[in-house]
Amino acid sequence: MERNESGAPPFLFGRRIVLGVTGGVAAYKAAELVRRLVKAGAQVDVVLTPGGAHFVTPTTFQALSGRPVWCDPWDERRANAMAHIDLTRGADLLLVAPCTADAMARFAQGQADDLLATLALARACPMAVAPAMNRQMWLHPATQRNRERLVADGVLVWGPAEGEQACGETGPGRMIEPEEIVARLEAFFAPKWFSGHAVLVTAGPTYEPLDPVRVLTNLSSGKMGYALAQAFAQAGAAVTLVSGPVSLPTPLGVTRVDVTTAEQMRAAVLERVPGHRIFASVAAVADYRPARVSPQKIKKGAERLTLELVRNPDILAEVAALPEPPWCIGFAAESENLDEYAERKRREKGLQLVVGNLVQEAMGRDENTVVLYDENGRIPLPTADKVQVAWGIVRHVAQRLGLIDTAVERGDL
Template identity: 65%
Template sequence: MSIFTGKRIVLGISGGIAAYKAADLARQLGKAGADVHCVLTEGGAHFVTPITFQALTGNPAWTDAWDSRQSRNMAHIELTRGADLLLVAPATADVMAKLAHGMADDLLTTLALARECPLAVCPAMNRQMWENPATQRNLAQLRADGIAVFGPASGEQACGEVGMGRMLEPLEIVAEVAAFFTPKRLAGRKVLLTAGPTFEPLDPVRGITNISSGKMGFALARACADAGAEVTLVAGPVSQPTPRGVNRIDVQTALQMRNAVLANVMHADVFIGVAAVADYRPADAAEHKLKKTGSGGMTIELVQNPDILAEVAALPNPPFCIGFAAESQNLDEYAAAKRAKKRVPLLVGNLVQDGMGGDDNRVVLFDDAGRHELPQAPKDEVAQAIVAHFARMLA
């Protein structure tokens, strides 16, 4: 189940050019499972009309504190009752100043004063406005008042300048909100994990690898960070973006991955071996590109790669170890045998046809209590379920 399922979010849109992004943000929050209700300032409605947000969310959009559609004409009170978050995106310099000083001269700022739910803002403004001492004082006050601040980012701005003040992209904000809602089950823990394939070179342009996309490992890194852990991710050659708050170490080969893991494992409370590490590598990689010689075949001598998970689990004081087993058949038999051989408290098994390289996965968790099958779901949701499971084991 998505972390957004059952969540009611009031989305405030103020008068900045980034208001056009708020339309996609409303759509993405709804797509993730949230019930979204939009409130626009007068300036915000100049950029995007209320009917756009009504069409995207299926809920009425609000602009006027005197709107008689709300019972007793108290929209400024009723709209946030039962809400899980008031999210202002974009939050202009003007709106940030009003929120910092308790001003309430329109529906959005009055809602912020009368709310019973948390408040988060996504700043969006010109770089000079962002850097202005007054804005920075207001920012410090908002944080001191316990208001969450997502962003801003640095980049090209509508004015043509480049610098800090650009609002985060909609999917980045969705990730920030997901982290905000996630219980901090791993607060104070340090997690080290591997993800993706390894690439074992035959020559400068060819090598032995596999179809792992790294999506499951990156989803777990993101879920661990959202749950409050300090996360280090050792990644094979993949094109996945680095999750927010995660320290990433890029490697190519199994030996490089092993060295990176051993250099960081002494600080870890949890080690998760998600990577699809090549079992074998060529004994000798050619210095130059191999050429065809005649019509005959080619014999390549392979040597075994180290077993990173087994090596970590065998350390004198090992972290809590979680292994992964991707099989094409006999999942229960092979996964149980792998868990026993490597002596890890938890092993996550799946059939390659159910998830390897794709966006969804179906996994089975094997631990001392037995077998726990999770339903097929997007990998982000599977990762959240895995984190919840091993967090209970740690507790």
């Protein structure tokens, strides 16, 4: 998989997106959205309504997109004076963000009274909207009828989110953040190799308590596991993520289960693993835990403190040994002898795939260098952002399971 400047999978690279910006205060977020899309390699043509121009000027969007901004249905820059027809020809998506209540109403009714509304009616590509309005406007029966009409017409409605609004009220109606819109776009364009399949992923560290305030843990950030869960979800899988304590947002479309200790993680995994085609054990589970947990804080006193540790359950080995196990992916984070230890782990636990890396090159970092080990041997992946690495792993699994042939023939990736 080729890498682009943003480090993200290339599903937006080379895509042409027509972005409609309507007259809501969330128009300022559209500027950040354009910046992110351009960085990911997309070509963005901005269509600005008169209301949108009250909040952000065409000059801003032209500077961010590097493209002319369109406002007037009578714009003569097109030789045929038909920008209202031509702009969506060859486009991959018409996205309206923010989309006001008024814009939703006009789209639902098929009006064509300005350039953006005409584009929506004459488009030759899919369409998505990211609503943004006051909570009462969003909850009004008329807006909900318009939303239902748009969905029935095949328009994707992304959001809105809940939270504080510019009017000072709190509730549903906020436009989802640019980062989430980009994630939804990546998911929209990603090949759906795993549609109809369920994937269970573990991520992050575990905390093994010594007393009420101290724990045994490790330096895992959870980034690799979260990136893998996100990639599987974008590839169409129904993903459940069992996560140790991390400070990462839940990936879009992923069901998250929070746990703290290794025993809690084991219970959560064994409860959910039936029905899952794939199990990816990415979590850095503590190998040992204290034999006894002090009910009170251990006071500093003696020069030495001896702790008795007992082994934690091996979750991956237990899942792989089930009578009807899922397709199992293990991770081997080693400080030396990577090839030897990773291959030994794969054979001893009966795993279909082991992803190996050196901890000094990955722990806590955004980039990773991994080697895949399966029955066919050793397959190194290029050093890349963990999101990129995750897609390399997902692609390899899809190939191994015979899910990728049709996608390759179509040139999806």
